[in-house]
Amino acid sequence: MKTEISVNGKAVTIEAADNTLLVTAIREHLHLTGTHVGCDTAQCGACTVMIDGNSVKSCNMLLAQAAGSSITTIEGVAAADGTMHPMQQAFKDCHGLQCGFCTPGMVMSSLDLATKHPDATELEIRDLLEGNICRCTGYQNIVKAVQQGAAHMKA
Amino acid sequence: MGSNDFSKLPYIGESILRKEDERFLTGAGEYTDDVQLNNLTHTVFVRSPHAHAAIKSINTQSALAAPGVLAIYVGEDVAHDKINGLPCGWLITNIDGTPMNEPPHPILAQGKVRYVGDHVAMVIAETLEEARNAAELVEVDYDVLPAVADVRDSMKEGAPLIHDQAAGNHCYKWAIGDKAAVDEAFKSAAHVTKIDITNNRLIPNALEPRAAIGCYSRASDEYTLYVSNQNPHVERLLLTAFVMGLPEHKVRVIAPDVGGGFGSKIYLYAEDVCVTWAAKKLNRNIKWVADRNEAFLSDAHGRDHVTHAEMALDKDGKFLAFKVNTDANLGAYLSTFSTAIPTILYATLLAGQYETPQVYVEVDAWFTNTAPVDAYRGAGRPEATYLLERIVSRAGWELGLAQDEIRKRNFIKNFPYQTPVALQYDTGDFVQLMAKSQVLADVDGFAARRAESEKKGLLRGIGYSSYIEACGLAPSNLAGALGARAGLFECGEVRVHPTGSVTVFTGSHSHGQGHETTFAQVVAARLGIPVENVDIVHGDTGRVPFGMGTYGSRSISVGGAAIMKAIDKIEAKAKKIAAHLMEASDTDIDFENGEFSVRGTDKKVPFAQIALTAYVPHNYPLDKLEPGLNETAFYDPTNFTFPSGTYICEVEINPKSGETRVDSFTAVDDFGTIINPMIVEGQVHGGIAQGIGQALMENCVYDRETGQLLTGSFMDYTMPRADDLPNFKLGYHSTPCTTNPLGTKGCGEAGAIGSPPAVINAVLDALAPLGVKDFDMPATPLRVWEAIQLARV
Numbered sequence: 001m002k003t004e005i006s007v008n009g010k011a012v013t014i015e016a017a018d019n020t021l022l023v024t025a026i027r028e029h030l031h032l033t034g035t036h037v038g039c040d041t042a043q044c045g046a047c048t049v050m051i052d053g054n055s056v057k058s059c060n061m062l063l064a065q066a067a068g069s070s071i072t073t074i075e076g077v078a079a080a081d082g083t084m085h086p087m088q089q090a091f092k093d094c095h096g097l098q099c100g101f102c103t104p105g106m107v108m109s110s111l112d113l114a115t116k117h118p119d120a121t122e123l124e125i126r127d128l129l130e131g132n133i134c135r136c137t138g139y140q141n142i143v144k145a146v147q148q149g150a151a152h153m154k155a
Numbered sequence: 156m157g158s159n160d161f162s163k164l165p166y167i168g169e170s171i172l173r174k175e176d177e178r179f180l181t182g183a184g185e186y187t188d189d190v191q192l193n194n195l196t197h198t199v200f201v202r203s204p205h206a207h208a209a210i211k212s213i214n215t216q217s218a219l220a221a222p223g224v225l226a227i228y229v230g231e232d233v234a235h236d237k238i239n240g241l242p243c244g245w246l247i248t249n250i251d252g253t254p255m256n257e258p259p260h261p262i263l264a265q266g267k268v269r270y271v272g273d274h275v276a277m278v279i280a281e282t283l284e285e286a287r288n289a290a291e292l293v294e295v296d297y298d299v300l301p302a303v304a305d306v307r308d309s310m311k312e313g314a315p316l317i318h319d320q321a322a323g324n325h326c327y328k329w330a331i332g333d334k335a336a337v338d339e340a341f342k343s344a345a346h347v348t349k350i351d352i353t354n355n356r357l358i359p360n361a362l363e364p365r366a367a368i369g370c371y372s373r374a375s376d377e378y379t380l381y382v383s384n385q386n387p388h389v390e391r392l393l394l395t396a397f398v399m400g401l402p403e404h405k406v407r408v409i410a411p412d413v414g415g416g417f418g419s420k421i422y423l424y425a426e427d428v429c430v431t432w433a434a435k436k437l438n439r440n441i442k443w444v445a446d447r448n449e450a451f452l453s454d455a456h457g458r459d460h461v462t463h464a465e466m467a468l469d470k471d472g473k474f475l476a477f478k479v480n481t482d483a484n485l486g487a488y489l490s491t492f493s494t495a496i497p498t499i500l501y502a503t504l505l506a507g508q509y510e511t512p513q514v515y516v517e518v519d520a521w522f523t524n525t526a527p528v529d530a531y532r533g534a535g536r537p538e539a540t541y542l543l544e545r546i547v548s549r550a551g552w553e554l555g556l557a558q559d560e561i562r563k564r565n566f567i568k569n570f571p572y573q574t575p576v577a578l579q580y581d582t583g584d585f586v587q588l589m590a591k592s593q594v595l596a597d598v599d600g601f602a603a604r605r606a607e608s609e610k611k612g613l614l615r616g617i618g619y620s621s622y623i624e625a626c627g628l629a630p631s632n633l634a635g636a637l638g639a640r641a642g643l644f645e646c647g648e649v650r651v652h653p654t655g656s657v658t659v660f661t662g663s664h665s666h667g668q669g670h671e672t673t674f675a676q677v678v679a680a681r682l683g684i685p686v687e688n689v690d691i692v693h694g695d696t697g698r699v700p701f702g703m704g705t706y707g708s709r710s711i712s713v714g715g716a717a718i719m720k721a722i723d724k725i726e727a728k729a730k731k732i733a734a735h736l737m738e739a740s741d742t743d744i745d746f747e748n749g750e751f752s753v754r755g756t757d758k759k760v761p762f763a764q765i766a767l768t769a770y771v772p773h774n775y776p777l778d779k780l781e782p783g784l785n786e787t788a789f790y791d792p793t794n795f796t797f798p799s800g801t802y803i804c805e806v807e808i809n810p811k812s813g814e815t816r817v818d819s820f821t822a823v824d825d826f827g828t829i830i831n832p833m834i835v836e837g838q839v840h841g842g843i844a845q846g847i848g849q850a851l852m853e854n855c856v857y858d859r860e861t862g863q864l865l866t867g868s869f870m871d872y873t874m875p876r877a878d879d880l881p882n883f884k885l886g887y888h889s890t891p892c893t894t895n896p897l898g899t900k901g902c903g904e905a906g907a908i909g910s911p912p913a914v915i916n917a918v919l920d921a922l923a924p925l926g927v928k929d930f931d932m933p934a935t936p937l938r939v940w941e942a943i944q945l946a947r948v
Contacts (some may be wrong), residue, residue: 017284033189034182036414038362039447043869046362074182084180092176095837099667100179101363101414107180122882129877133869135362135415136667137837138844138906139877 003067007032008076014063022066023047023058026073034074034104038133045132048105049073055112057105057131074104077111087111087149096145098136106132106142114150122147156681156719158891158898162828164680165748170833171686173672175665184412187366187383188444195368196225196439197283198430199290201276202452203268206302206524206862207315210266210295213276218292223285226437227293228277228429230263238262238432241423241488242397245495246638247327247520255327255520258318260488262398262425262432268297269317269487270524271864272452274425279433279441302524302862306461306482309521317487317522324522326485326494331502331576332515340476340513344467348550354538355932356459356484356855357848358872359531361666363414364445365454369430373438377405380431384410385420385664386704389641391696393423393491399432406431410694413666417845418530419454420666421706422491426453451867456855457531459484460497460538466546472556472564476513479505479542483520483528490527492534494520499637500535500625500707506574507543508585508621508799509565514575524862530706532845532907536624541932544620544912548919549928558619558916559589559598562801566621578625580797582890585621588823589801595886596803596821604805604818614808615818616921619801620913626901627712627796627892644791645709646701647717649678649725651784653770655763656688659721662702663714664694667841668903669834670710676830677715677897681722682762683749700787708901711830712796716895720788728784729765735776736760736768796892796900800824802843804913808921813940815918816881817847823886824905828898835902836885842906843883848875849907850914854933873935922946 003014007030014020014029026035026049035058038046042060049058050072077085087110090096097103106129113120113128120128125146126139134142161167178184215227240259247255259265264275276293280286301315308314309324317324341347368381378401384390387408394408395401413420430441445453461482467475483497502516533540551561566585573579601617608615628634631642648660659678663670675689682689692698705714726746733751734741737758745752752759768775769784803821808814822839829835852873856865866872891898911932918934919927926946930938 031191032182033186034184036186036363037188037444038364038414039869041447041868041870044362044447074180078181082181084177088180091180092172095173095833097176097179098669098837098841099362099415100175100184100412101186101361103179104182123878126877126880133362133874133876135360135417135845135874136841138840138842138875138883139880140840140882141837143877143882 001064003063005066006070008072016063018064020063021059022061022063025063026058032073032075036101036104038101043133045109046102046105048108048132050108050111055109074107077107086152087114090145090149090152094141094145094148096137096142102132102134106134110146110149113146114153118150118154120150156896158828158896161897162891166676166680166686167830168832170831171672171676173669174675175669175671186363186412186414187368187381190368190381190411192368192370192440194440196279196281196437196441197286198277198279198441198443199286200274200426201278201290201293201295203271203273203275205268205297205299206271206304207300207317208268208297209300210264210268211298212296214294215276218278218289221285221289221292223281224289225279225281228263228433229275230261230265233261233263234265236432238428239398241425242393243489243494244491244640246640247329247494247498248638249327250330255494256321256325257489258320262428270526271862272526273487277429277433279437304523304525304857304862305859306484306521306523308859309523310482317524321522326520326522328519329498330517333513333575334515337476337478337513337515341467344475345470346468346554348466348468348546348553350464350546350549352462352542352545353931354458354460354541355849357457357531357853358451358855359417359419359454359457360450360874361415361417361419364447364450365420365424366444367427367430368440368442369434370440371434371438377407378431378434379407379409380427381409381411382427383413383420385416385666385706386702387664387694387696388662388702389704390423390427394428394431398428407697410664416666417532418457418534418706421704422455422529447869448867451872452864453526455490455527455529456486457528458538459528462542464542464546466550468550472554472561474509474511474565477505477511479516481518483518484523484525485520486523486525486527488527490529493527493529496530496535501539503576503578504536504539504623504625505543506576508567508623510567512575516576525857532842533904534707536904537908537911540620540622540908541912544622545915548619548916559593562589562619562621578795581794581893583797583799583825584888584890585799587888588799588825589621591886591888592801592803592821592823595823595884596819598803608807614810614921616806616917616919618804618913618915618917618920620909620916621801622909623797623799624904624908625795626708626798627792627895628707628709629795630793631791643703644789645703645713645717646787646789647714647721648700648787649718649721651725651766653767655684655766657682658690658692659718660692660699661714661718662699662704663710664705668705668710668838673711673831673834674715674718677718678722684762708903711897711899712892712895712901713790713792715897715899717788717790719896720790721786724786724788725784731780732765732768733760736774792895794894796895798824798826798900798902798905800905800909802909802913804917806914806917806921808918808939810943813936813943815851815934815939817914818881819884820881821884822906822909823888825888825890825900826902827889827892827900829887829889838902839885839906840883842904843910844875844880845907846910847880847914850911850932851934852879
């Protein structure tokens, strides 16, 4: 079947089997490999993308369910000239990443978090990031990054 | 250059932001599953659903007829092609001098499966979905056998036999130390503290599941293996020399961006061999990516020790002797470094930070019907630290000595110090580590905080752990004498380009550690050039001359030292070029801040001009010196490095629910020279998170009867999440390592090694008023609640 979606501001039509997961369409059909698969139970959040302004685990929905929606993946977060988004820059400034595998999903969740809860406290951020697993950082610098990123997004 | 001079150079000790981050933050990282190749096929492994079974038959007929299927390979095909089993890299010798039992480790089962997840068949199809569908059509007729998952069952007489080559399921009985001297010391002891302890089995769970792509070119008769791996050269060595019998130069192993390893990606796995072997048979590129459930089933697990230990003390609380008996679970097969973990990397650390005159450790290693067990962050050293730091706190409690006091009475104060279990510590300052940690943790304020907790109906406890680890693996000759079948040096190549920028090729591998930044700082500091002008290449046997990879906190101390040696050569040659240009003797040339100068004159030339001269040798001593500026060095360490530290943890427990929360965690470490404090801090954070994970929530559970893995997903195996952890308070007190030119000790594993006993000692301290004296990890609410109820009975 054919599904029309917008990905990172570009309209695309994907021809794929009915049971194709959104994450598979993003990775295998569009070759946007920044969105990662870290588990098979929708627990780790490495596949998180933005759909119409909400962060969603793209392993947990079908491509067909995303028909007509506007999707942003990690590849679409930086400015057109390559300048990183304040949230991306905050992750770099605060050493909020190590191996980088959870990072795209973590950044997408953080963008959602910072937009909807711009004044979240440290404890609230920890609570709101519960759906994303990082095995490297111990989360402390991720929390710092979200605080910095959120502050810069408000400014 | 000595470590003292090195540590004063610009860039050293500076928190430079990471060079690798931009690609990871913009989705441009390239992990194995992201590698785009033509002519690609996909493979899925049919895995055993039984812990122990004989394979009566495998029927692949309907699977082969399924759409898109290209081939299905089983054990017989492996045997036919004479592909060997996976080798074990470390030979352990029994107490009686005989070698350990070393049963074969086939890449596809040969008539029998030995754990849930064991590899039975390899199904290759055009698409992943076709491979998955066909795998479900492979019919395997099993004769299910009784299984053992726990060492306490595996060692029993009459237990089901897992390997014909390992009678009694026994792999080895190994010992270190002077048994007679220990027994003698116990006779004069004023007090003996005893402990029975289990070190819970863990599943590493690097966030990127393992993946491998096997490629073969008929045109050049060359293989390429892309693999999520921590040491591509060792992977190639094992794959070619031991398993497939191929010449090394015909195989290139590329470990591109790797999404975490923590030990679990050191090893050569069956899947890696299968995709490489089958790529030639099919003349197609073959990709395998583990599902998370496959990772749970088939990645090498960690820990899993059962130990009884006794500490003999005099009347003043001084340790006289320590006696340890450990049973280690090695799983169904010997993974690459499995046998060294509960021996060489465990027992040698059991002197810890203390002047215990005599230590004797006996280790029995057993096979079980579980996934292979091997190194996981810390590898043996967390098990040693957990045991020692638990028994030390317990001894203190029994004698009425505070946790800090019993440690202070026994700290080693003079270095170098020869332990009774083979290691010689070069430097350390355990007294200061404790003192600084106590200040940072505000130990003085503990009583008031405890009173506050009590007002809320909560129990508060404080726990100490003073760890030491042996890192920077390892002097090859020493490792060889202890059974290592490989060298443990490192290699570095420093290529100065004509315009003065530099590419470094290192055998270390970064899978989160930030080598591209730290190593660039080392080179930029030494050569006096901007850090932006240095790039680091790693993870490709086709580009890096050789390497032993990254594990055991060895990268900076061994890999970094190899780069330092290569720079020594660069500097020596550059001085000769500079001497020629300035018409002086090379012994009169000084090199500082990127400039070569003639001592006692104002003559100088910058590094970039030397680089250009080396490649445009018009005015050059061609009769005495080769053109070019490219040097390779191998470095073999003369000793291990010994990071150490004191960790202090405070927990709050709700006695009604058993819920345990780490309220504060303080770590003061001695890592010697620190090159990038930001990166070091990140390593410690991550290590502590894994250590708290082990102490409070993580636990790999196999059903004791059937050998089924009960914690096979993130729904069942509790990973630490952001809201499970506090912010950590970190401090440093450095005594530079004396045996490498950087003075570094390594920082990758410390957090995971030092933290579990600090947490559990805190739990025990909190529960002491209720009469709880013993506790095994993890301190889940249920277990804590049960311990409280039992103590009340």
